[in-house]
Each structure stands twice: as C-alpha cells, then as structure tokens.
Amino acid sequence: MLAEHCDAVVGIDTHRDTHQAELALPTSSPVATCTISNDSTGFARLLAWITDHAPGPRVVVSIEGIRSYGGGLTRALTAAGLFVIECEQPHRTVRRGKGKSDPVDAHLAVLAALRLDTGKLPVPRADGDREALRILLGARHGLTVTNTAQTNRLRALLLGGDDTDCELARGSLTAGTLDWLSHRGEPSNPTREHTVRHAEIRRLAGAVRENTRALKANAAQLQQIVDDLVPGLTERRGFGPVTAAQAVVSFSHRNDAAFAALAGTSPIQASSGRTVRHRLNRGGDRTLNSAIHTIALVRMRCCPTTRAYVTRRTTEGKTTREIRRCLKRYITREIYRALTAAPALTMTATPAPLEASEGWGFDSLRAPAPPNLYGASVDHIEYT
Secondary structure, three states: OHHHOOOEEEEEEEOOOEEEEEEEOOOOOEEEEEEEEOOHHHHHHHHHHHHHHOOOOOEEEEEEOOOOOOHHHHHHHHHOOOEEEEEOOOOHHHHOOOOOOHHHHHHHHHHHHHOOOHHHOOOOOOOOHHHHHHHHHHHHHHHHHHHHHHHHHHHHHHHOOOHHHHHHHHOOOOHHHHHHHHHOOOOOOOOHHHHHHHHHHHHHHHHHHHHHHHHHHHHHHHHHHHHHHOOOHHHOOOOOHHHHHHHHHHOOOOOHHHHHHHHOOOOEEOOEOOEOOEEOOOOOOHHHHHHHHHHHHHHHHHOHHHHHHHHHHHHOOOOHHHHHHHHHHHHHHHHHHHHHOOHHHHOOOOOOOOOOOOOOOOOOOOOOOOOOOOOOOOOOOOOO
C-alpha cells in the first residue's frame, strides 16, 4: 500500500478561489493544514509549506478535481517534482458521520490515497497532444448536439411550408440544399407568418452549414493528431478519427485486463447452477465503450474475418448480443497492444508503480515510463 512507501501525504480539496490542504503522516495523523489561493502565488506558498512540514522527501499529493479547479495546481506540483495522484470525490457513505467541510474533504483525500495499491495509482492524465484530443472531442460533442437540434428544427419548419419545402424536408439536406436555403428570397406577397418562417429557415440553414464545416475541420484535426501519436491506427478497419481519438484519450493502465475493465468490455460472470455464461459490463468509461461498440458494428458489417467469426459463433448457439460482447473484448485487446507499442504514448500514458528507493523525493518522484509489453502492433484481426 502507498502508506508503506511514503513519508507524508498531502490531501487537497480544490475550489474556484482557494484550495484546502492537509499534510498527514502515513498513519493518517494530521501534521498541518493550510489554505492557499488558486493562483501562482498560492502554488508557490504550498510548495514552501510542504517543504517546511514534510517529515521526509517522499511526499505524495492527492488532489480532488484535477481536471477542474485543480488543473493549474497539478501542473505546478508536477513541474516541481512531486508525485501527484487523482482523488475521486468522496461518496456520501464515506462522509457519513463526518460532516461536510473543506478540512474534512482534504483529510478524506489523504485517507483515500493511503489505502491505494502502489501498482494502481490513479495518476493524472497527460497534457500535450492527448489533452488537445480531449478538447477537440468535447468540442465535437457540443457541435454534434447543436447540429442535430438545429437540423430537426429546420426539417420541422420545412414540413410546415409549401410542397417544395415539404419535399426538401423529406430528402437529404446536402451542402447545396443548405446553401440554397440560406440565400433564397421571400415569396411574393408574403404574410407575417411566411416572412418569419423564411427568415428562420435561412438562419437555421446557414447555422447547419457552418456546423457541418466545423465538424469536418474537427475530424481533420483529430486525424492529424492521432496519426502523429499512433501512426496507422486509423488505417485499421472500423477505426475513424473520432473512435481512434477516444481510444487514445482514454488509454491507461499497465495490462490488458485492467484496460478492458476501464473500457467496460471485460466479461462479468453470470453463471448459476448448470448455466455457465457471462454478461455485459455496464461500468467503466462509457465513452470509450461507445467507440469500441462502433468499431464492432462496422466490422460485423464489412469485415470478412469478423463476419466469419459471427457465423461460427451463431452456429454454436451464441446470441448476437453475446457475440458482440466477445468482439468488443477482442477489439479492446487490439487497441491496448497498438497503443502500448506507440512510443509517443508509452512516455506519458501509464507511469510505473511507485517504488521506495534512496533519493525518491522532490526531484525524483516522477515515475518512469513502463516497458513496451507487446512489441510491434497487430496489423490484422485474429479471432479464436
């Protein structure tokens, strides 16, 4: 456990304006507490405070809200050489009987860190290109939701118009159709209703056209970054810029089984008596699971190897749902091997376990990169 390999743990509860910190011994006994501002001055004060109060050089910092209010603090502490881990928000069952305050949350962050296995520390996800991909995926989600809503509204307005508009609503809203709708003039002798309807149709058509262009530009950016990080990943059957980018962003863990659990594709026992079966895993990163589900559907439709596998398992009595679950597990293994073999990811994706050694302190707390477990990536699909 982490408590056996450190001299002190700092638990930090982050907020918009201030952060609450507690430094405790491996026995969870508090040594000191402090409150800092959420800016560079506060970060420097926290580093000096840790230096003054830490009983030894091996200090681990457990931060709640790393990807929110604690982003700047995480970068500052990592740059200073401290080993930072991510702490999840305490569940209400953990808070029961303790109340709710910033000092209590900071102490709970300490307790959560001390109970962790040193081989499975939740380290912050890397910045750089992977963070750029995460930002682009978030932007794409917003664009997609907005584009769908605007397209539905546009079709609804067209269906309420004349025969020409109704015909357009039933067909595909191509770039040419959207361009014509956004520039067409009003009919002769329009009523107020017709004037408002045509104006709103022009506005929505222009908005949908711009959103479509933004989505294409977004896909091109995703493709370029993924190709730089994992060359050849999007050339595999079923992998597009979006699914490949999601796999790269979510990539974590040191072994295939742990990554499958993260992706929600690891089978869960559902056996009883003479029935021996597995069921779907409804946990894990559902966004990553959705990307793998998309890849599986594409391969079931157009990959000869996958179609032969589906046929064979169907004759064995498997349902389509069970076959798809098996395929998603195979695809997860393929993704893990491909990403593990990428040098650009192995340097930042998954730090090695924390080890107690001489000189492990402020300047040497960053864990080294893990070894390449699988060597070259798999260039073909093989189902058994």
